[in-house]
Amino acid sequence: MSLPARVATLVVAFLAVVAGVMFVAFEFIGAQPAVENYTPYASGGQVNVTLMTTPETTVTNKPDWVSYFIKNPSTGSFDHTTYFAVPANTKVNVTILGYDGCTPLRNPVWGRVAGTIGGIENVSYFNGKTFSSTQSLQTFDSWANCAVQHTFAIPGLGINVPVASPTTVAENNALCGTAPCVAGTADQAKAPHSVVTFSFTTPKTPGTYRWQCFVPCGGGYLDGNGGPMGTPGYMMGQMEVQA
Amino acid sequence: MAAEFPAAGQTETGRRRDGFWLLVLWIALSVIGCLLVALVLGPHLPPGDQSSSAASQQTDFTVLSTIATPVVIGVLLYFGWALAFWRQRPGDETDAAPIHGNTKISVTWVAATGAIVLALAVYGTIELWVPAGAGAGEGPQPIWKPAGTTTSSLTSWAPGTSNILQVQVIGQQWAWTYRYPQFGGFETTQLMLPVGQPVQFNVTSLDVIHSFWAYTLGVKADANPGLNNVAYTTPEHTGDFQIRCSELCGIWHGSMYGTGDVLSVSAFLTWTQTTKVQLAALTKILPPYALTYDPTTIPAGKINTALGLTSAGGGYYNPADPEQP
Numbered sequence: 001m002s003l004p005a006r007v008a009t010l011v012v013a014f015l016a017v018v019a020g021v022m023f024v025a026f027e028f029i030g031a032q033p034a035v036e037n038y039t040p041y042a043s044g045g046q047v048n049v050t051l052m053t054t055p056e057t058t059v060t061n062k063p064d065w066v067s068y069f070i071k072n073p074s075t076g077s078f079d080h081t082t083y084f085a086v087p088a089n090t091k092v093n094v095t096i097l098g099y100d101g102c103t104p105l106r107n108p109v110w111g112r113v114a115g116t117i118g119g120i121e122n123v124s125y126f127n128g129k130t131f132s133s134t135q136s137l138q139t140f141d142s143w144a145n146c147a148v149q150h151t152f153a154i155p156g157l158g159i160n161v162p163v164a165s166p167t168t169v170a171e172n173n174a175l176c177g178t179a180p181c182v183a184g185t186a187d188q189a190k191a192p193h194s195v196v197t198f199s200f201t202t203p204k205t206p207g208t209y210r211w212q213c214f215v216p217c218g219g220g221y222l223d224g225n226g227g228p229m230g231t232p233g234y235m236m237g238q239m240e241v242q243a
Numbered sequence: 244m245a246a247e248f249p250a251a252g253q254t255e256t257g258r259r260r261d262g263f264w265l266l267v268l269w270i271a272l273s274v275i276g277c278l279l280v281a282l283v284l285g286p287h288l289p290p291g292d293q294s295s296s297a298a299s300q301q302t303d304f305t306v307l308s309t310i311a312t313p314v315v316i317g318v319l320l321y322f323g324w325a326l327a328f329w330r331q332r333p334g335d336e337t338d339a340a341p342i343h344g345n346t347k348i349s350v351t352w353v354a355a356t357g358a359i360v361l362a363l364a365v366y367g368t369i370e371l372w373v374p375a376g377a378g379a380g381e382g383p384q385p386i387w388k389p390a391g392t393t394t395s396s397l398t399s400w401a402p403g404t405s406n407i408l409q410v411q412v413i414g415q416q417w418a419w420t421y422r423y424p425q426f427g428g429f430e431t432t433q434l435m436l437p438v439g440q441p442v443q444f445n446v447t448s449l450d451v452i453h454s455f456w457a458y459t460l461g462v463k464a465d466a467n468p469g470l471n472n473v474a475y476t477t478p479e480h481t482g483d484f485q486i487r488c489s490e491l492c493g494i495w496h497g498s499m500y501g502t503g504d505v506l507s508v509s510a511f512l513t514w515t516q517t518t519k520v521q522l523a524a525l526t527k528i529l530p531p532y533a534l535t536y537d538p539t540t541i542p543a544g545k546i547n548t549a550l551g552l553t554s555a556g557g558g559y560y561n562p563a564d565p566e567q568p
């Protein structure tokens with residue numbers, strides 16, 4: 001092979017490798033979940049955000065992974081994403097529909113509500129037929145009572161909210177089997193779940209804050225912290241605070 | 244640092260003249276450089292002087308930088324001199340004299356480098372010993388402890404006594420929590436320390452390997468599951484300090500950072516009492532204070548048992564799980 005041909009081959013091979021690396025990098029970096037933008041829906045210094053936990057993620061190719069969903073503020077449907085945007089210096093009223101069963105926390109310290117307005121969360125339970133009265137709670141003992149299914153925590157803002165779980169064995173054995181869990185079918189409508197509400201105030205300046213679950217709920221993965229615990233769009237996400 | 248052999252075309256007189264001027268310049272520049280590094284740059288070197296260990300590390304960086312300065316200047320000076328004056332003349336194709344087999348050069352080189360390395364080894368050992376480990380994790384049975392301190396009580400603490408303040412650092416994906424056994428054993432996400440009081444950090448993890456790095460405090464200790472890693476320091480100035488994880492521990496490793504605060508002793512005591520009361524309900528459900536925690540032995544409640552959940556993580560952390568290491 002002549003020298004020009006060898007040089008040309010080398011250059012082409014080098015460019016091919018560079019292109020391959022860039023494709024993989026951008027494919028991973030670019031493949032982030034969609035962002036539910038709540039900013040246009042803020043009113044009177046407040047905005048309402050609704051999330052959902054599900055025991056399965058049947059809308060993805062990982063159907064046995066637990067996951068969060070977020071309500072699309074425009075359509076009202078629950079989308080499979082964990083990224084949302086809210087305005088700065090605004091009271092965020094969060095509702096979490098907890099359709100998963102209980103799992104003990106690895107560290108009970110995450111069983112305490114922190115960083116919310118009043119330092120509490122409000123919880124009611126649906127047992128498949130009726131809702132219980134709403135309770136204001138601050139501390140959950142996930143080891144003794146199996147009272148927590150996941151947490152919603154924004155460490156950068158000092159926020160930690162345990163998501164209460166259905167209360168009895170019967171309810172935990174009758175969980176929603178199709179995600180998202182409010183699609184309208186009879187079975188889903190009857191699925192036991194908790195309704196957790198709380199509020200917090202966003203910072204005055206824009207920024208991006210990661211949030212995560214502190215229950216090691218990645219079943220079958222090392223320490224329970226792999227799989228959905230380590231994948232954006234399932235049990236972790238980002239909250240973008242917009243100006 | 245002088246030229247040992249005349250470059251091509253140089254005379255013996257020229258070699259000696261080069262050697263003299265190289266030596267003079269090297270000494271002059273080294274004196275200036277060492278003074279600048281030690282007196283001007285040194286006080287600004289990381290990690291600062293917020294604690295005894297940070298100040299010790301800053302001193303070490305200053306000493307090492309000062310020692311390295313004449314070496315760096317010598318190399319660069321010789322390099323520049325060679326470029327400027329010893330370039331090959333047109334038509335000159337002779338080689339410089341070989342130095343292989345020159346016993347004088349060999350002995351000087353080995354003796355000088357050996358002396359420098361051994362001196363630094365002695366200095367490094369002393370600098371680990373005297374400041375009680377210099378803020379580094381010493382494992383579960385530390386060799387070097389702060390002078391005049393004891394661990395006479397794990398359930399109470401008072402400032403100014405020999406009983407050292409115990410702070411447990413617990414790493415988990417992806418946050419640090421801190422436990423204060425001498426104040427009822429409360430656990431919090433805030434790290435507060437009193438100024439002027441020796442502190443013993445007991446560092447451990449609940450899942451993977453993390454590394455507790457209180458950067459500006461000069462403390463760095465790996466957090467291993469099932470192991471207690473002890474590090475010491477004495478905060479010397481009030482103010483906040485940075486905390487990071489310095490061991491790649493998962494997708495949010497880069498977000499595992501925060502700040503701690505060094506408070507006055509009275510403010511620290513007030514904070515402990517206030518926090519102890521605030522977290523009383525939580526402290527009741529924490530496991531008893533221990534130097535390590537084994538998530539596989541968490542007592543499951545009766546509902547957990549009925550659901551088949553036998554440990555933290557719903558059995559995901561079972562030692563018999565084939566996915567466990």
